Amino acid sequence: MFHFRQSPAHALSVAVYLYEPGDGGLDRVAILLANHLLRRGGRVELWMARTDGPTAHLIDPALTVRRLPASGGNRRLAMIAQWPALARLVRRHRPDILYSAGNQSNMLVALAALGTATQAVARISNPIQRPGSHGVAAQARLFRFRTIARLSALTIVMGQHDRALLADSGPVRLLPRPTVTPMMDQARAARLPRDPAAPVRLLMVGRLTAQKDQATALEALAMLPHLDWKLTIAGQGPLRAELQKQCVALGVADRVHFTGFVSDPHELATLMGQADLLLQPSRWEGLCATLIEALACGAGVVATDSTPNIHPVLAAAAQHPPVPTSDPAAFARAIERALRQPADPATLAAAVRDHHVDRALDGYWRAFAALADRPETHALPSPALR
Structure with missing residues (x-):
């Protein structure tokens, strides 16, 4: 189970799956989201295949980081191979929310949480329909995203276009990312x-x-x-x-x-x-x-x-x-x-004021609390970042 010194036992528990603390915006945003949720009073953990990387120094020392074994080589294949280990981790620690940092891990997170009380949250980090894409490949991509949305308790998108594409495939919310500090x-x-x-x-x-x-x-x-x-x-x-x-x-x-x-x-x-x-x-x-x-x-x-x-x-x-x-x-x-x-x-x-950390984090907290069926009053004010 989750154990933290500063968070009460009844607090919302969130596990953020991020493959590694790499050099992309996706990695940085996922780490900062975990930090902010922790400072709000949540019980938050980072679950990663690799714990070292260019943005590892951004991880709040108070965060618990768990490492999942991963094979070398292609990241997508390594993620597929991680499914049994991630599923075991979900069942062992039973977080309220298992949050995927982005497109590549959305299916993995959804499958790992199947059959448990943990709510899988997918995040669309790149467009569902890429500019210039068409034909069978584009339709297959859309089908994959809609399948993931049906398997997930919630899919978070960054624009109205993606929300419309997934509207009939499960719960979808447009939430600005808390990136403005x-x-x-x-x-x-x-x-x-x-x-x-x-x-x-x-x-x-x-x-x-x-x-x-x-x-x-x-x-x-x-x-x-x-x-x-x-x-x-x-x-x-x-x-x-x-x-x-x-x-x-x-x-x-x-x-x-x-x-x-x-x-x-x-x-x-x-x-x-x-x-x-x-x-x-x-x-x-x-x-x-x-x-x-x-x-x-x-x-x-x-x-x-x-x-x-x-x-x-x-x-x-x-x-x-x-x-x-x-x-x-x-x-x-x-x-x-x-x-x-x-x-x-x-x-x-x-x-971009809706992306300011405090305002945007309110949306994430409310969405996660609703999925976990917890009162939103558990949320605490977020301290200003130094």
Whole structure:
């Protein structure tokens, strides 16, 4: 059973399944959610296949972390092999809620909780229908997501489009993620007016992979030689060397700085607070945490149409509408327009206020408490993050 020194025995118990504390937004958001729920008075544990990684330092020391054995190699196959161990863990510790951090683990979590009183909660972390997908593959993907929703006690989505796709497949709720923290408010408050004589400060945050498609943004920037700009790319991944070579080939290597993965939340918030624009050229996304966080820090955003979920956010923030994916020319035009019409930082922050940690956490707590059939009065105020 769950045992914690500071949480009462009747408190809501939540186990968060996360494969590993990796370098993606999904990993960071899952860890921060677990931290926040613990600080609310819940009895919370992290269940992981691997306990070391780039975001492991974010785990609250008061959290109990349990390690499930996992084979090496392909993550998806390793997760399938974990099912017996996860099912045993559910039956041994009997949490009220077993929460899946994202798409890859949703089926595993749903199957592990079958036949128990534990309520499986799936979270859609990438779009159900990817841009440009169609035919048998797209239908098979939709069928898989709907099957998982039927097996789960609740599916959490990030936009109305995904909610509509799953509406007839089981309980579905749209819940903003608790990603906006007080340090982001501080970064926005510390912003200085842009110096017209200084280079435009551009930022990209994310893994250096084909999905994130930093190559399109680099091509777009090469089309803007008349602008004085500097780009910081915060992230690591298999395409770093290829992207660096692309910078040289495009003649922009002296304008682009690769920082590697930024593990310190304060440092990341500072980068966002100093940026004029966040560039998000992704081919597909659920609703990127860094986009929400950049707006909270007062940075404008230029993004591709990587998900229908992005449209209302950009509209509320008075930002340029999303542009087609993999279209450098359109991305370049959007950058120019965004720089000509910068939005007020307060407007940007207001667009993502529902993602502020205290407000968003209320929604998660109420949803989990309702599933566990516990009074919502068990929730305690969340302390401000340091």
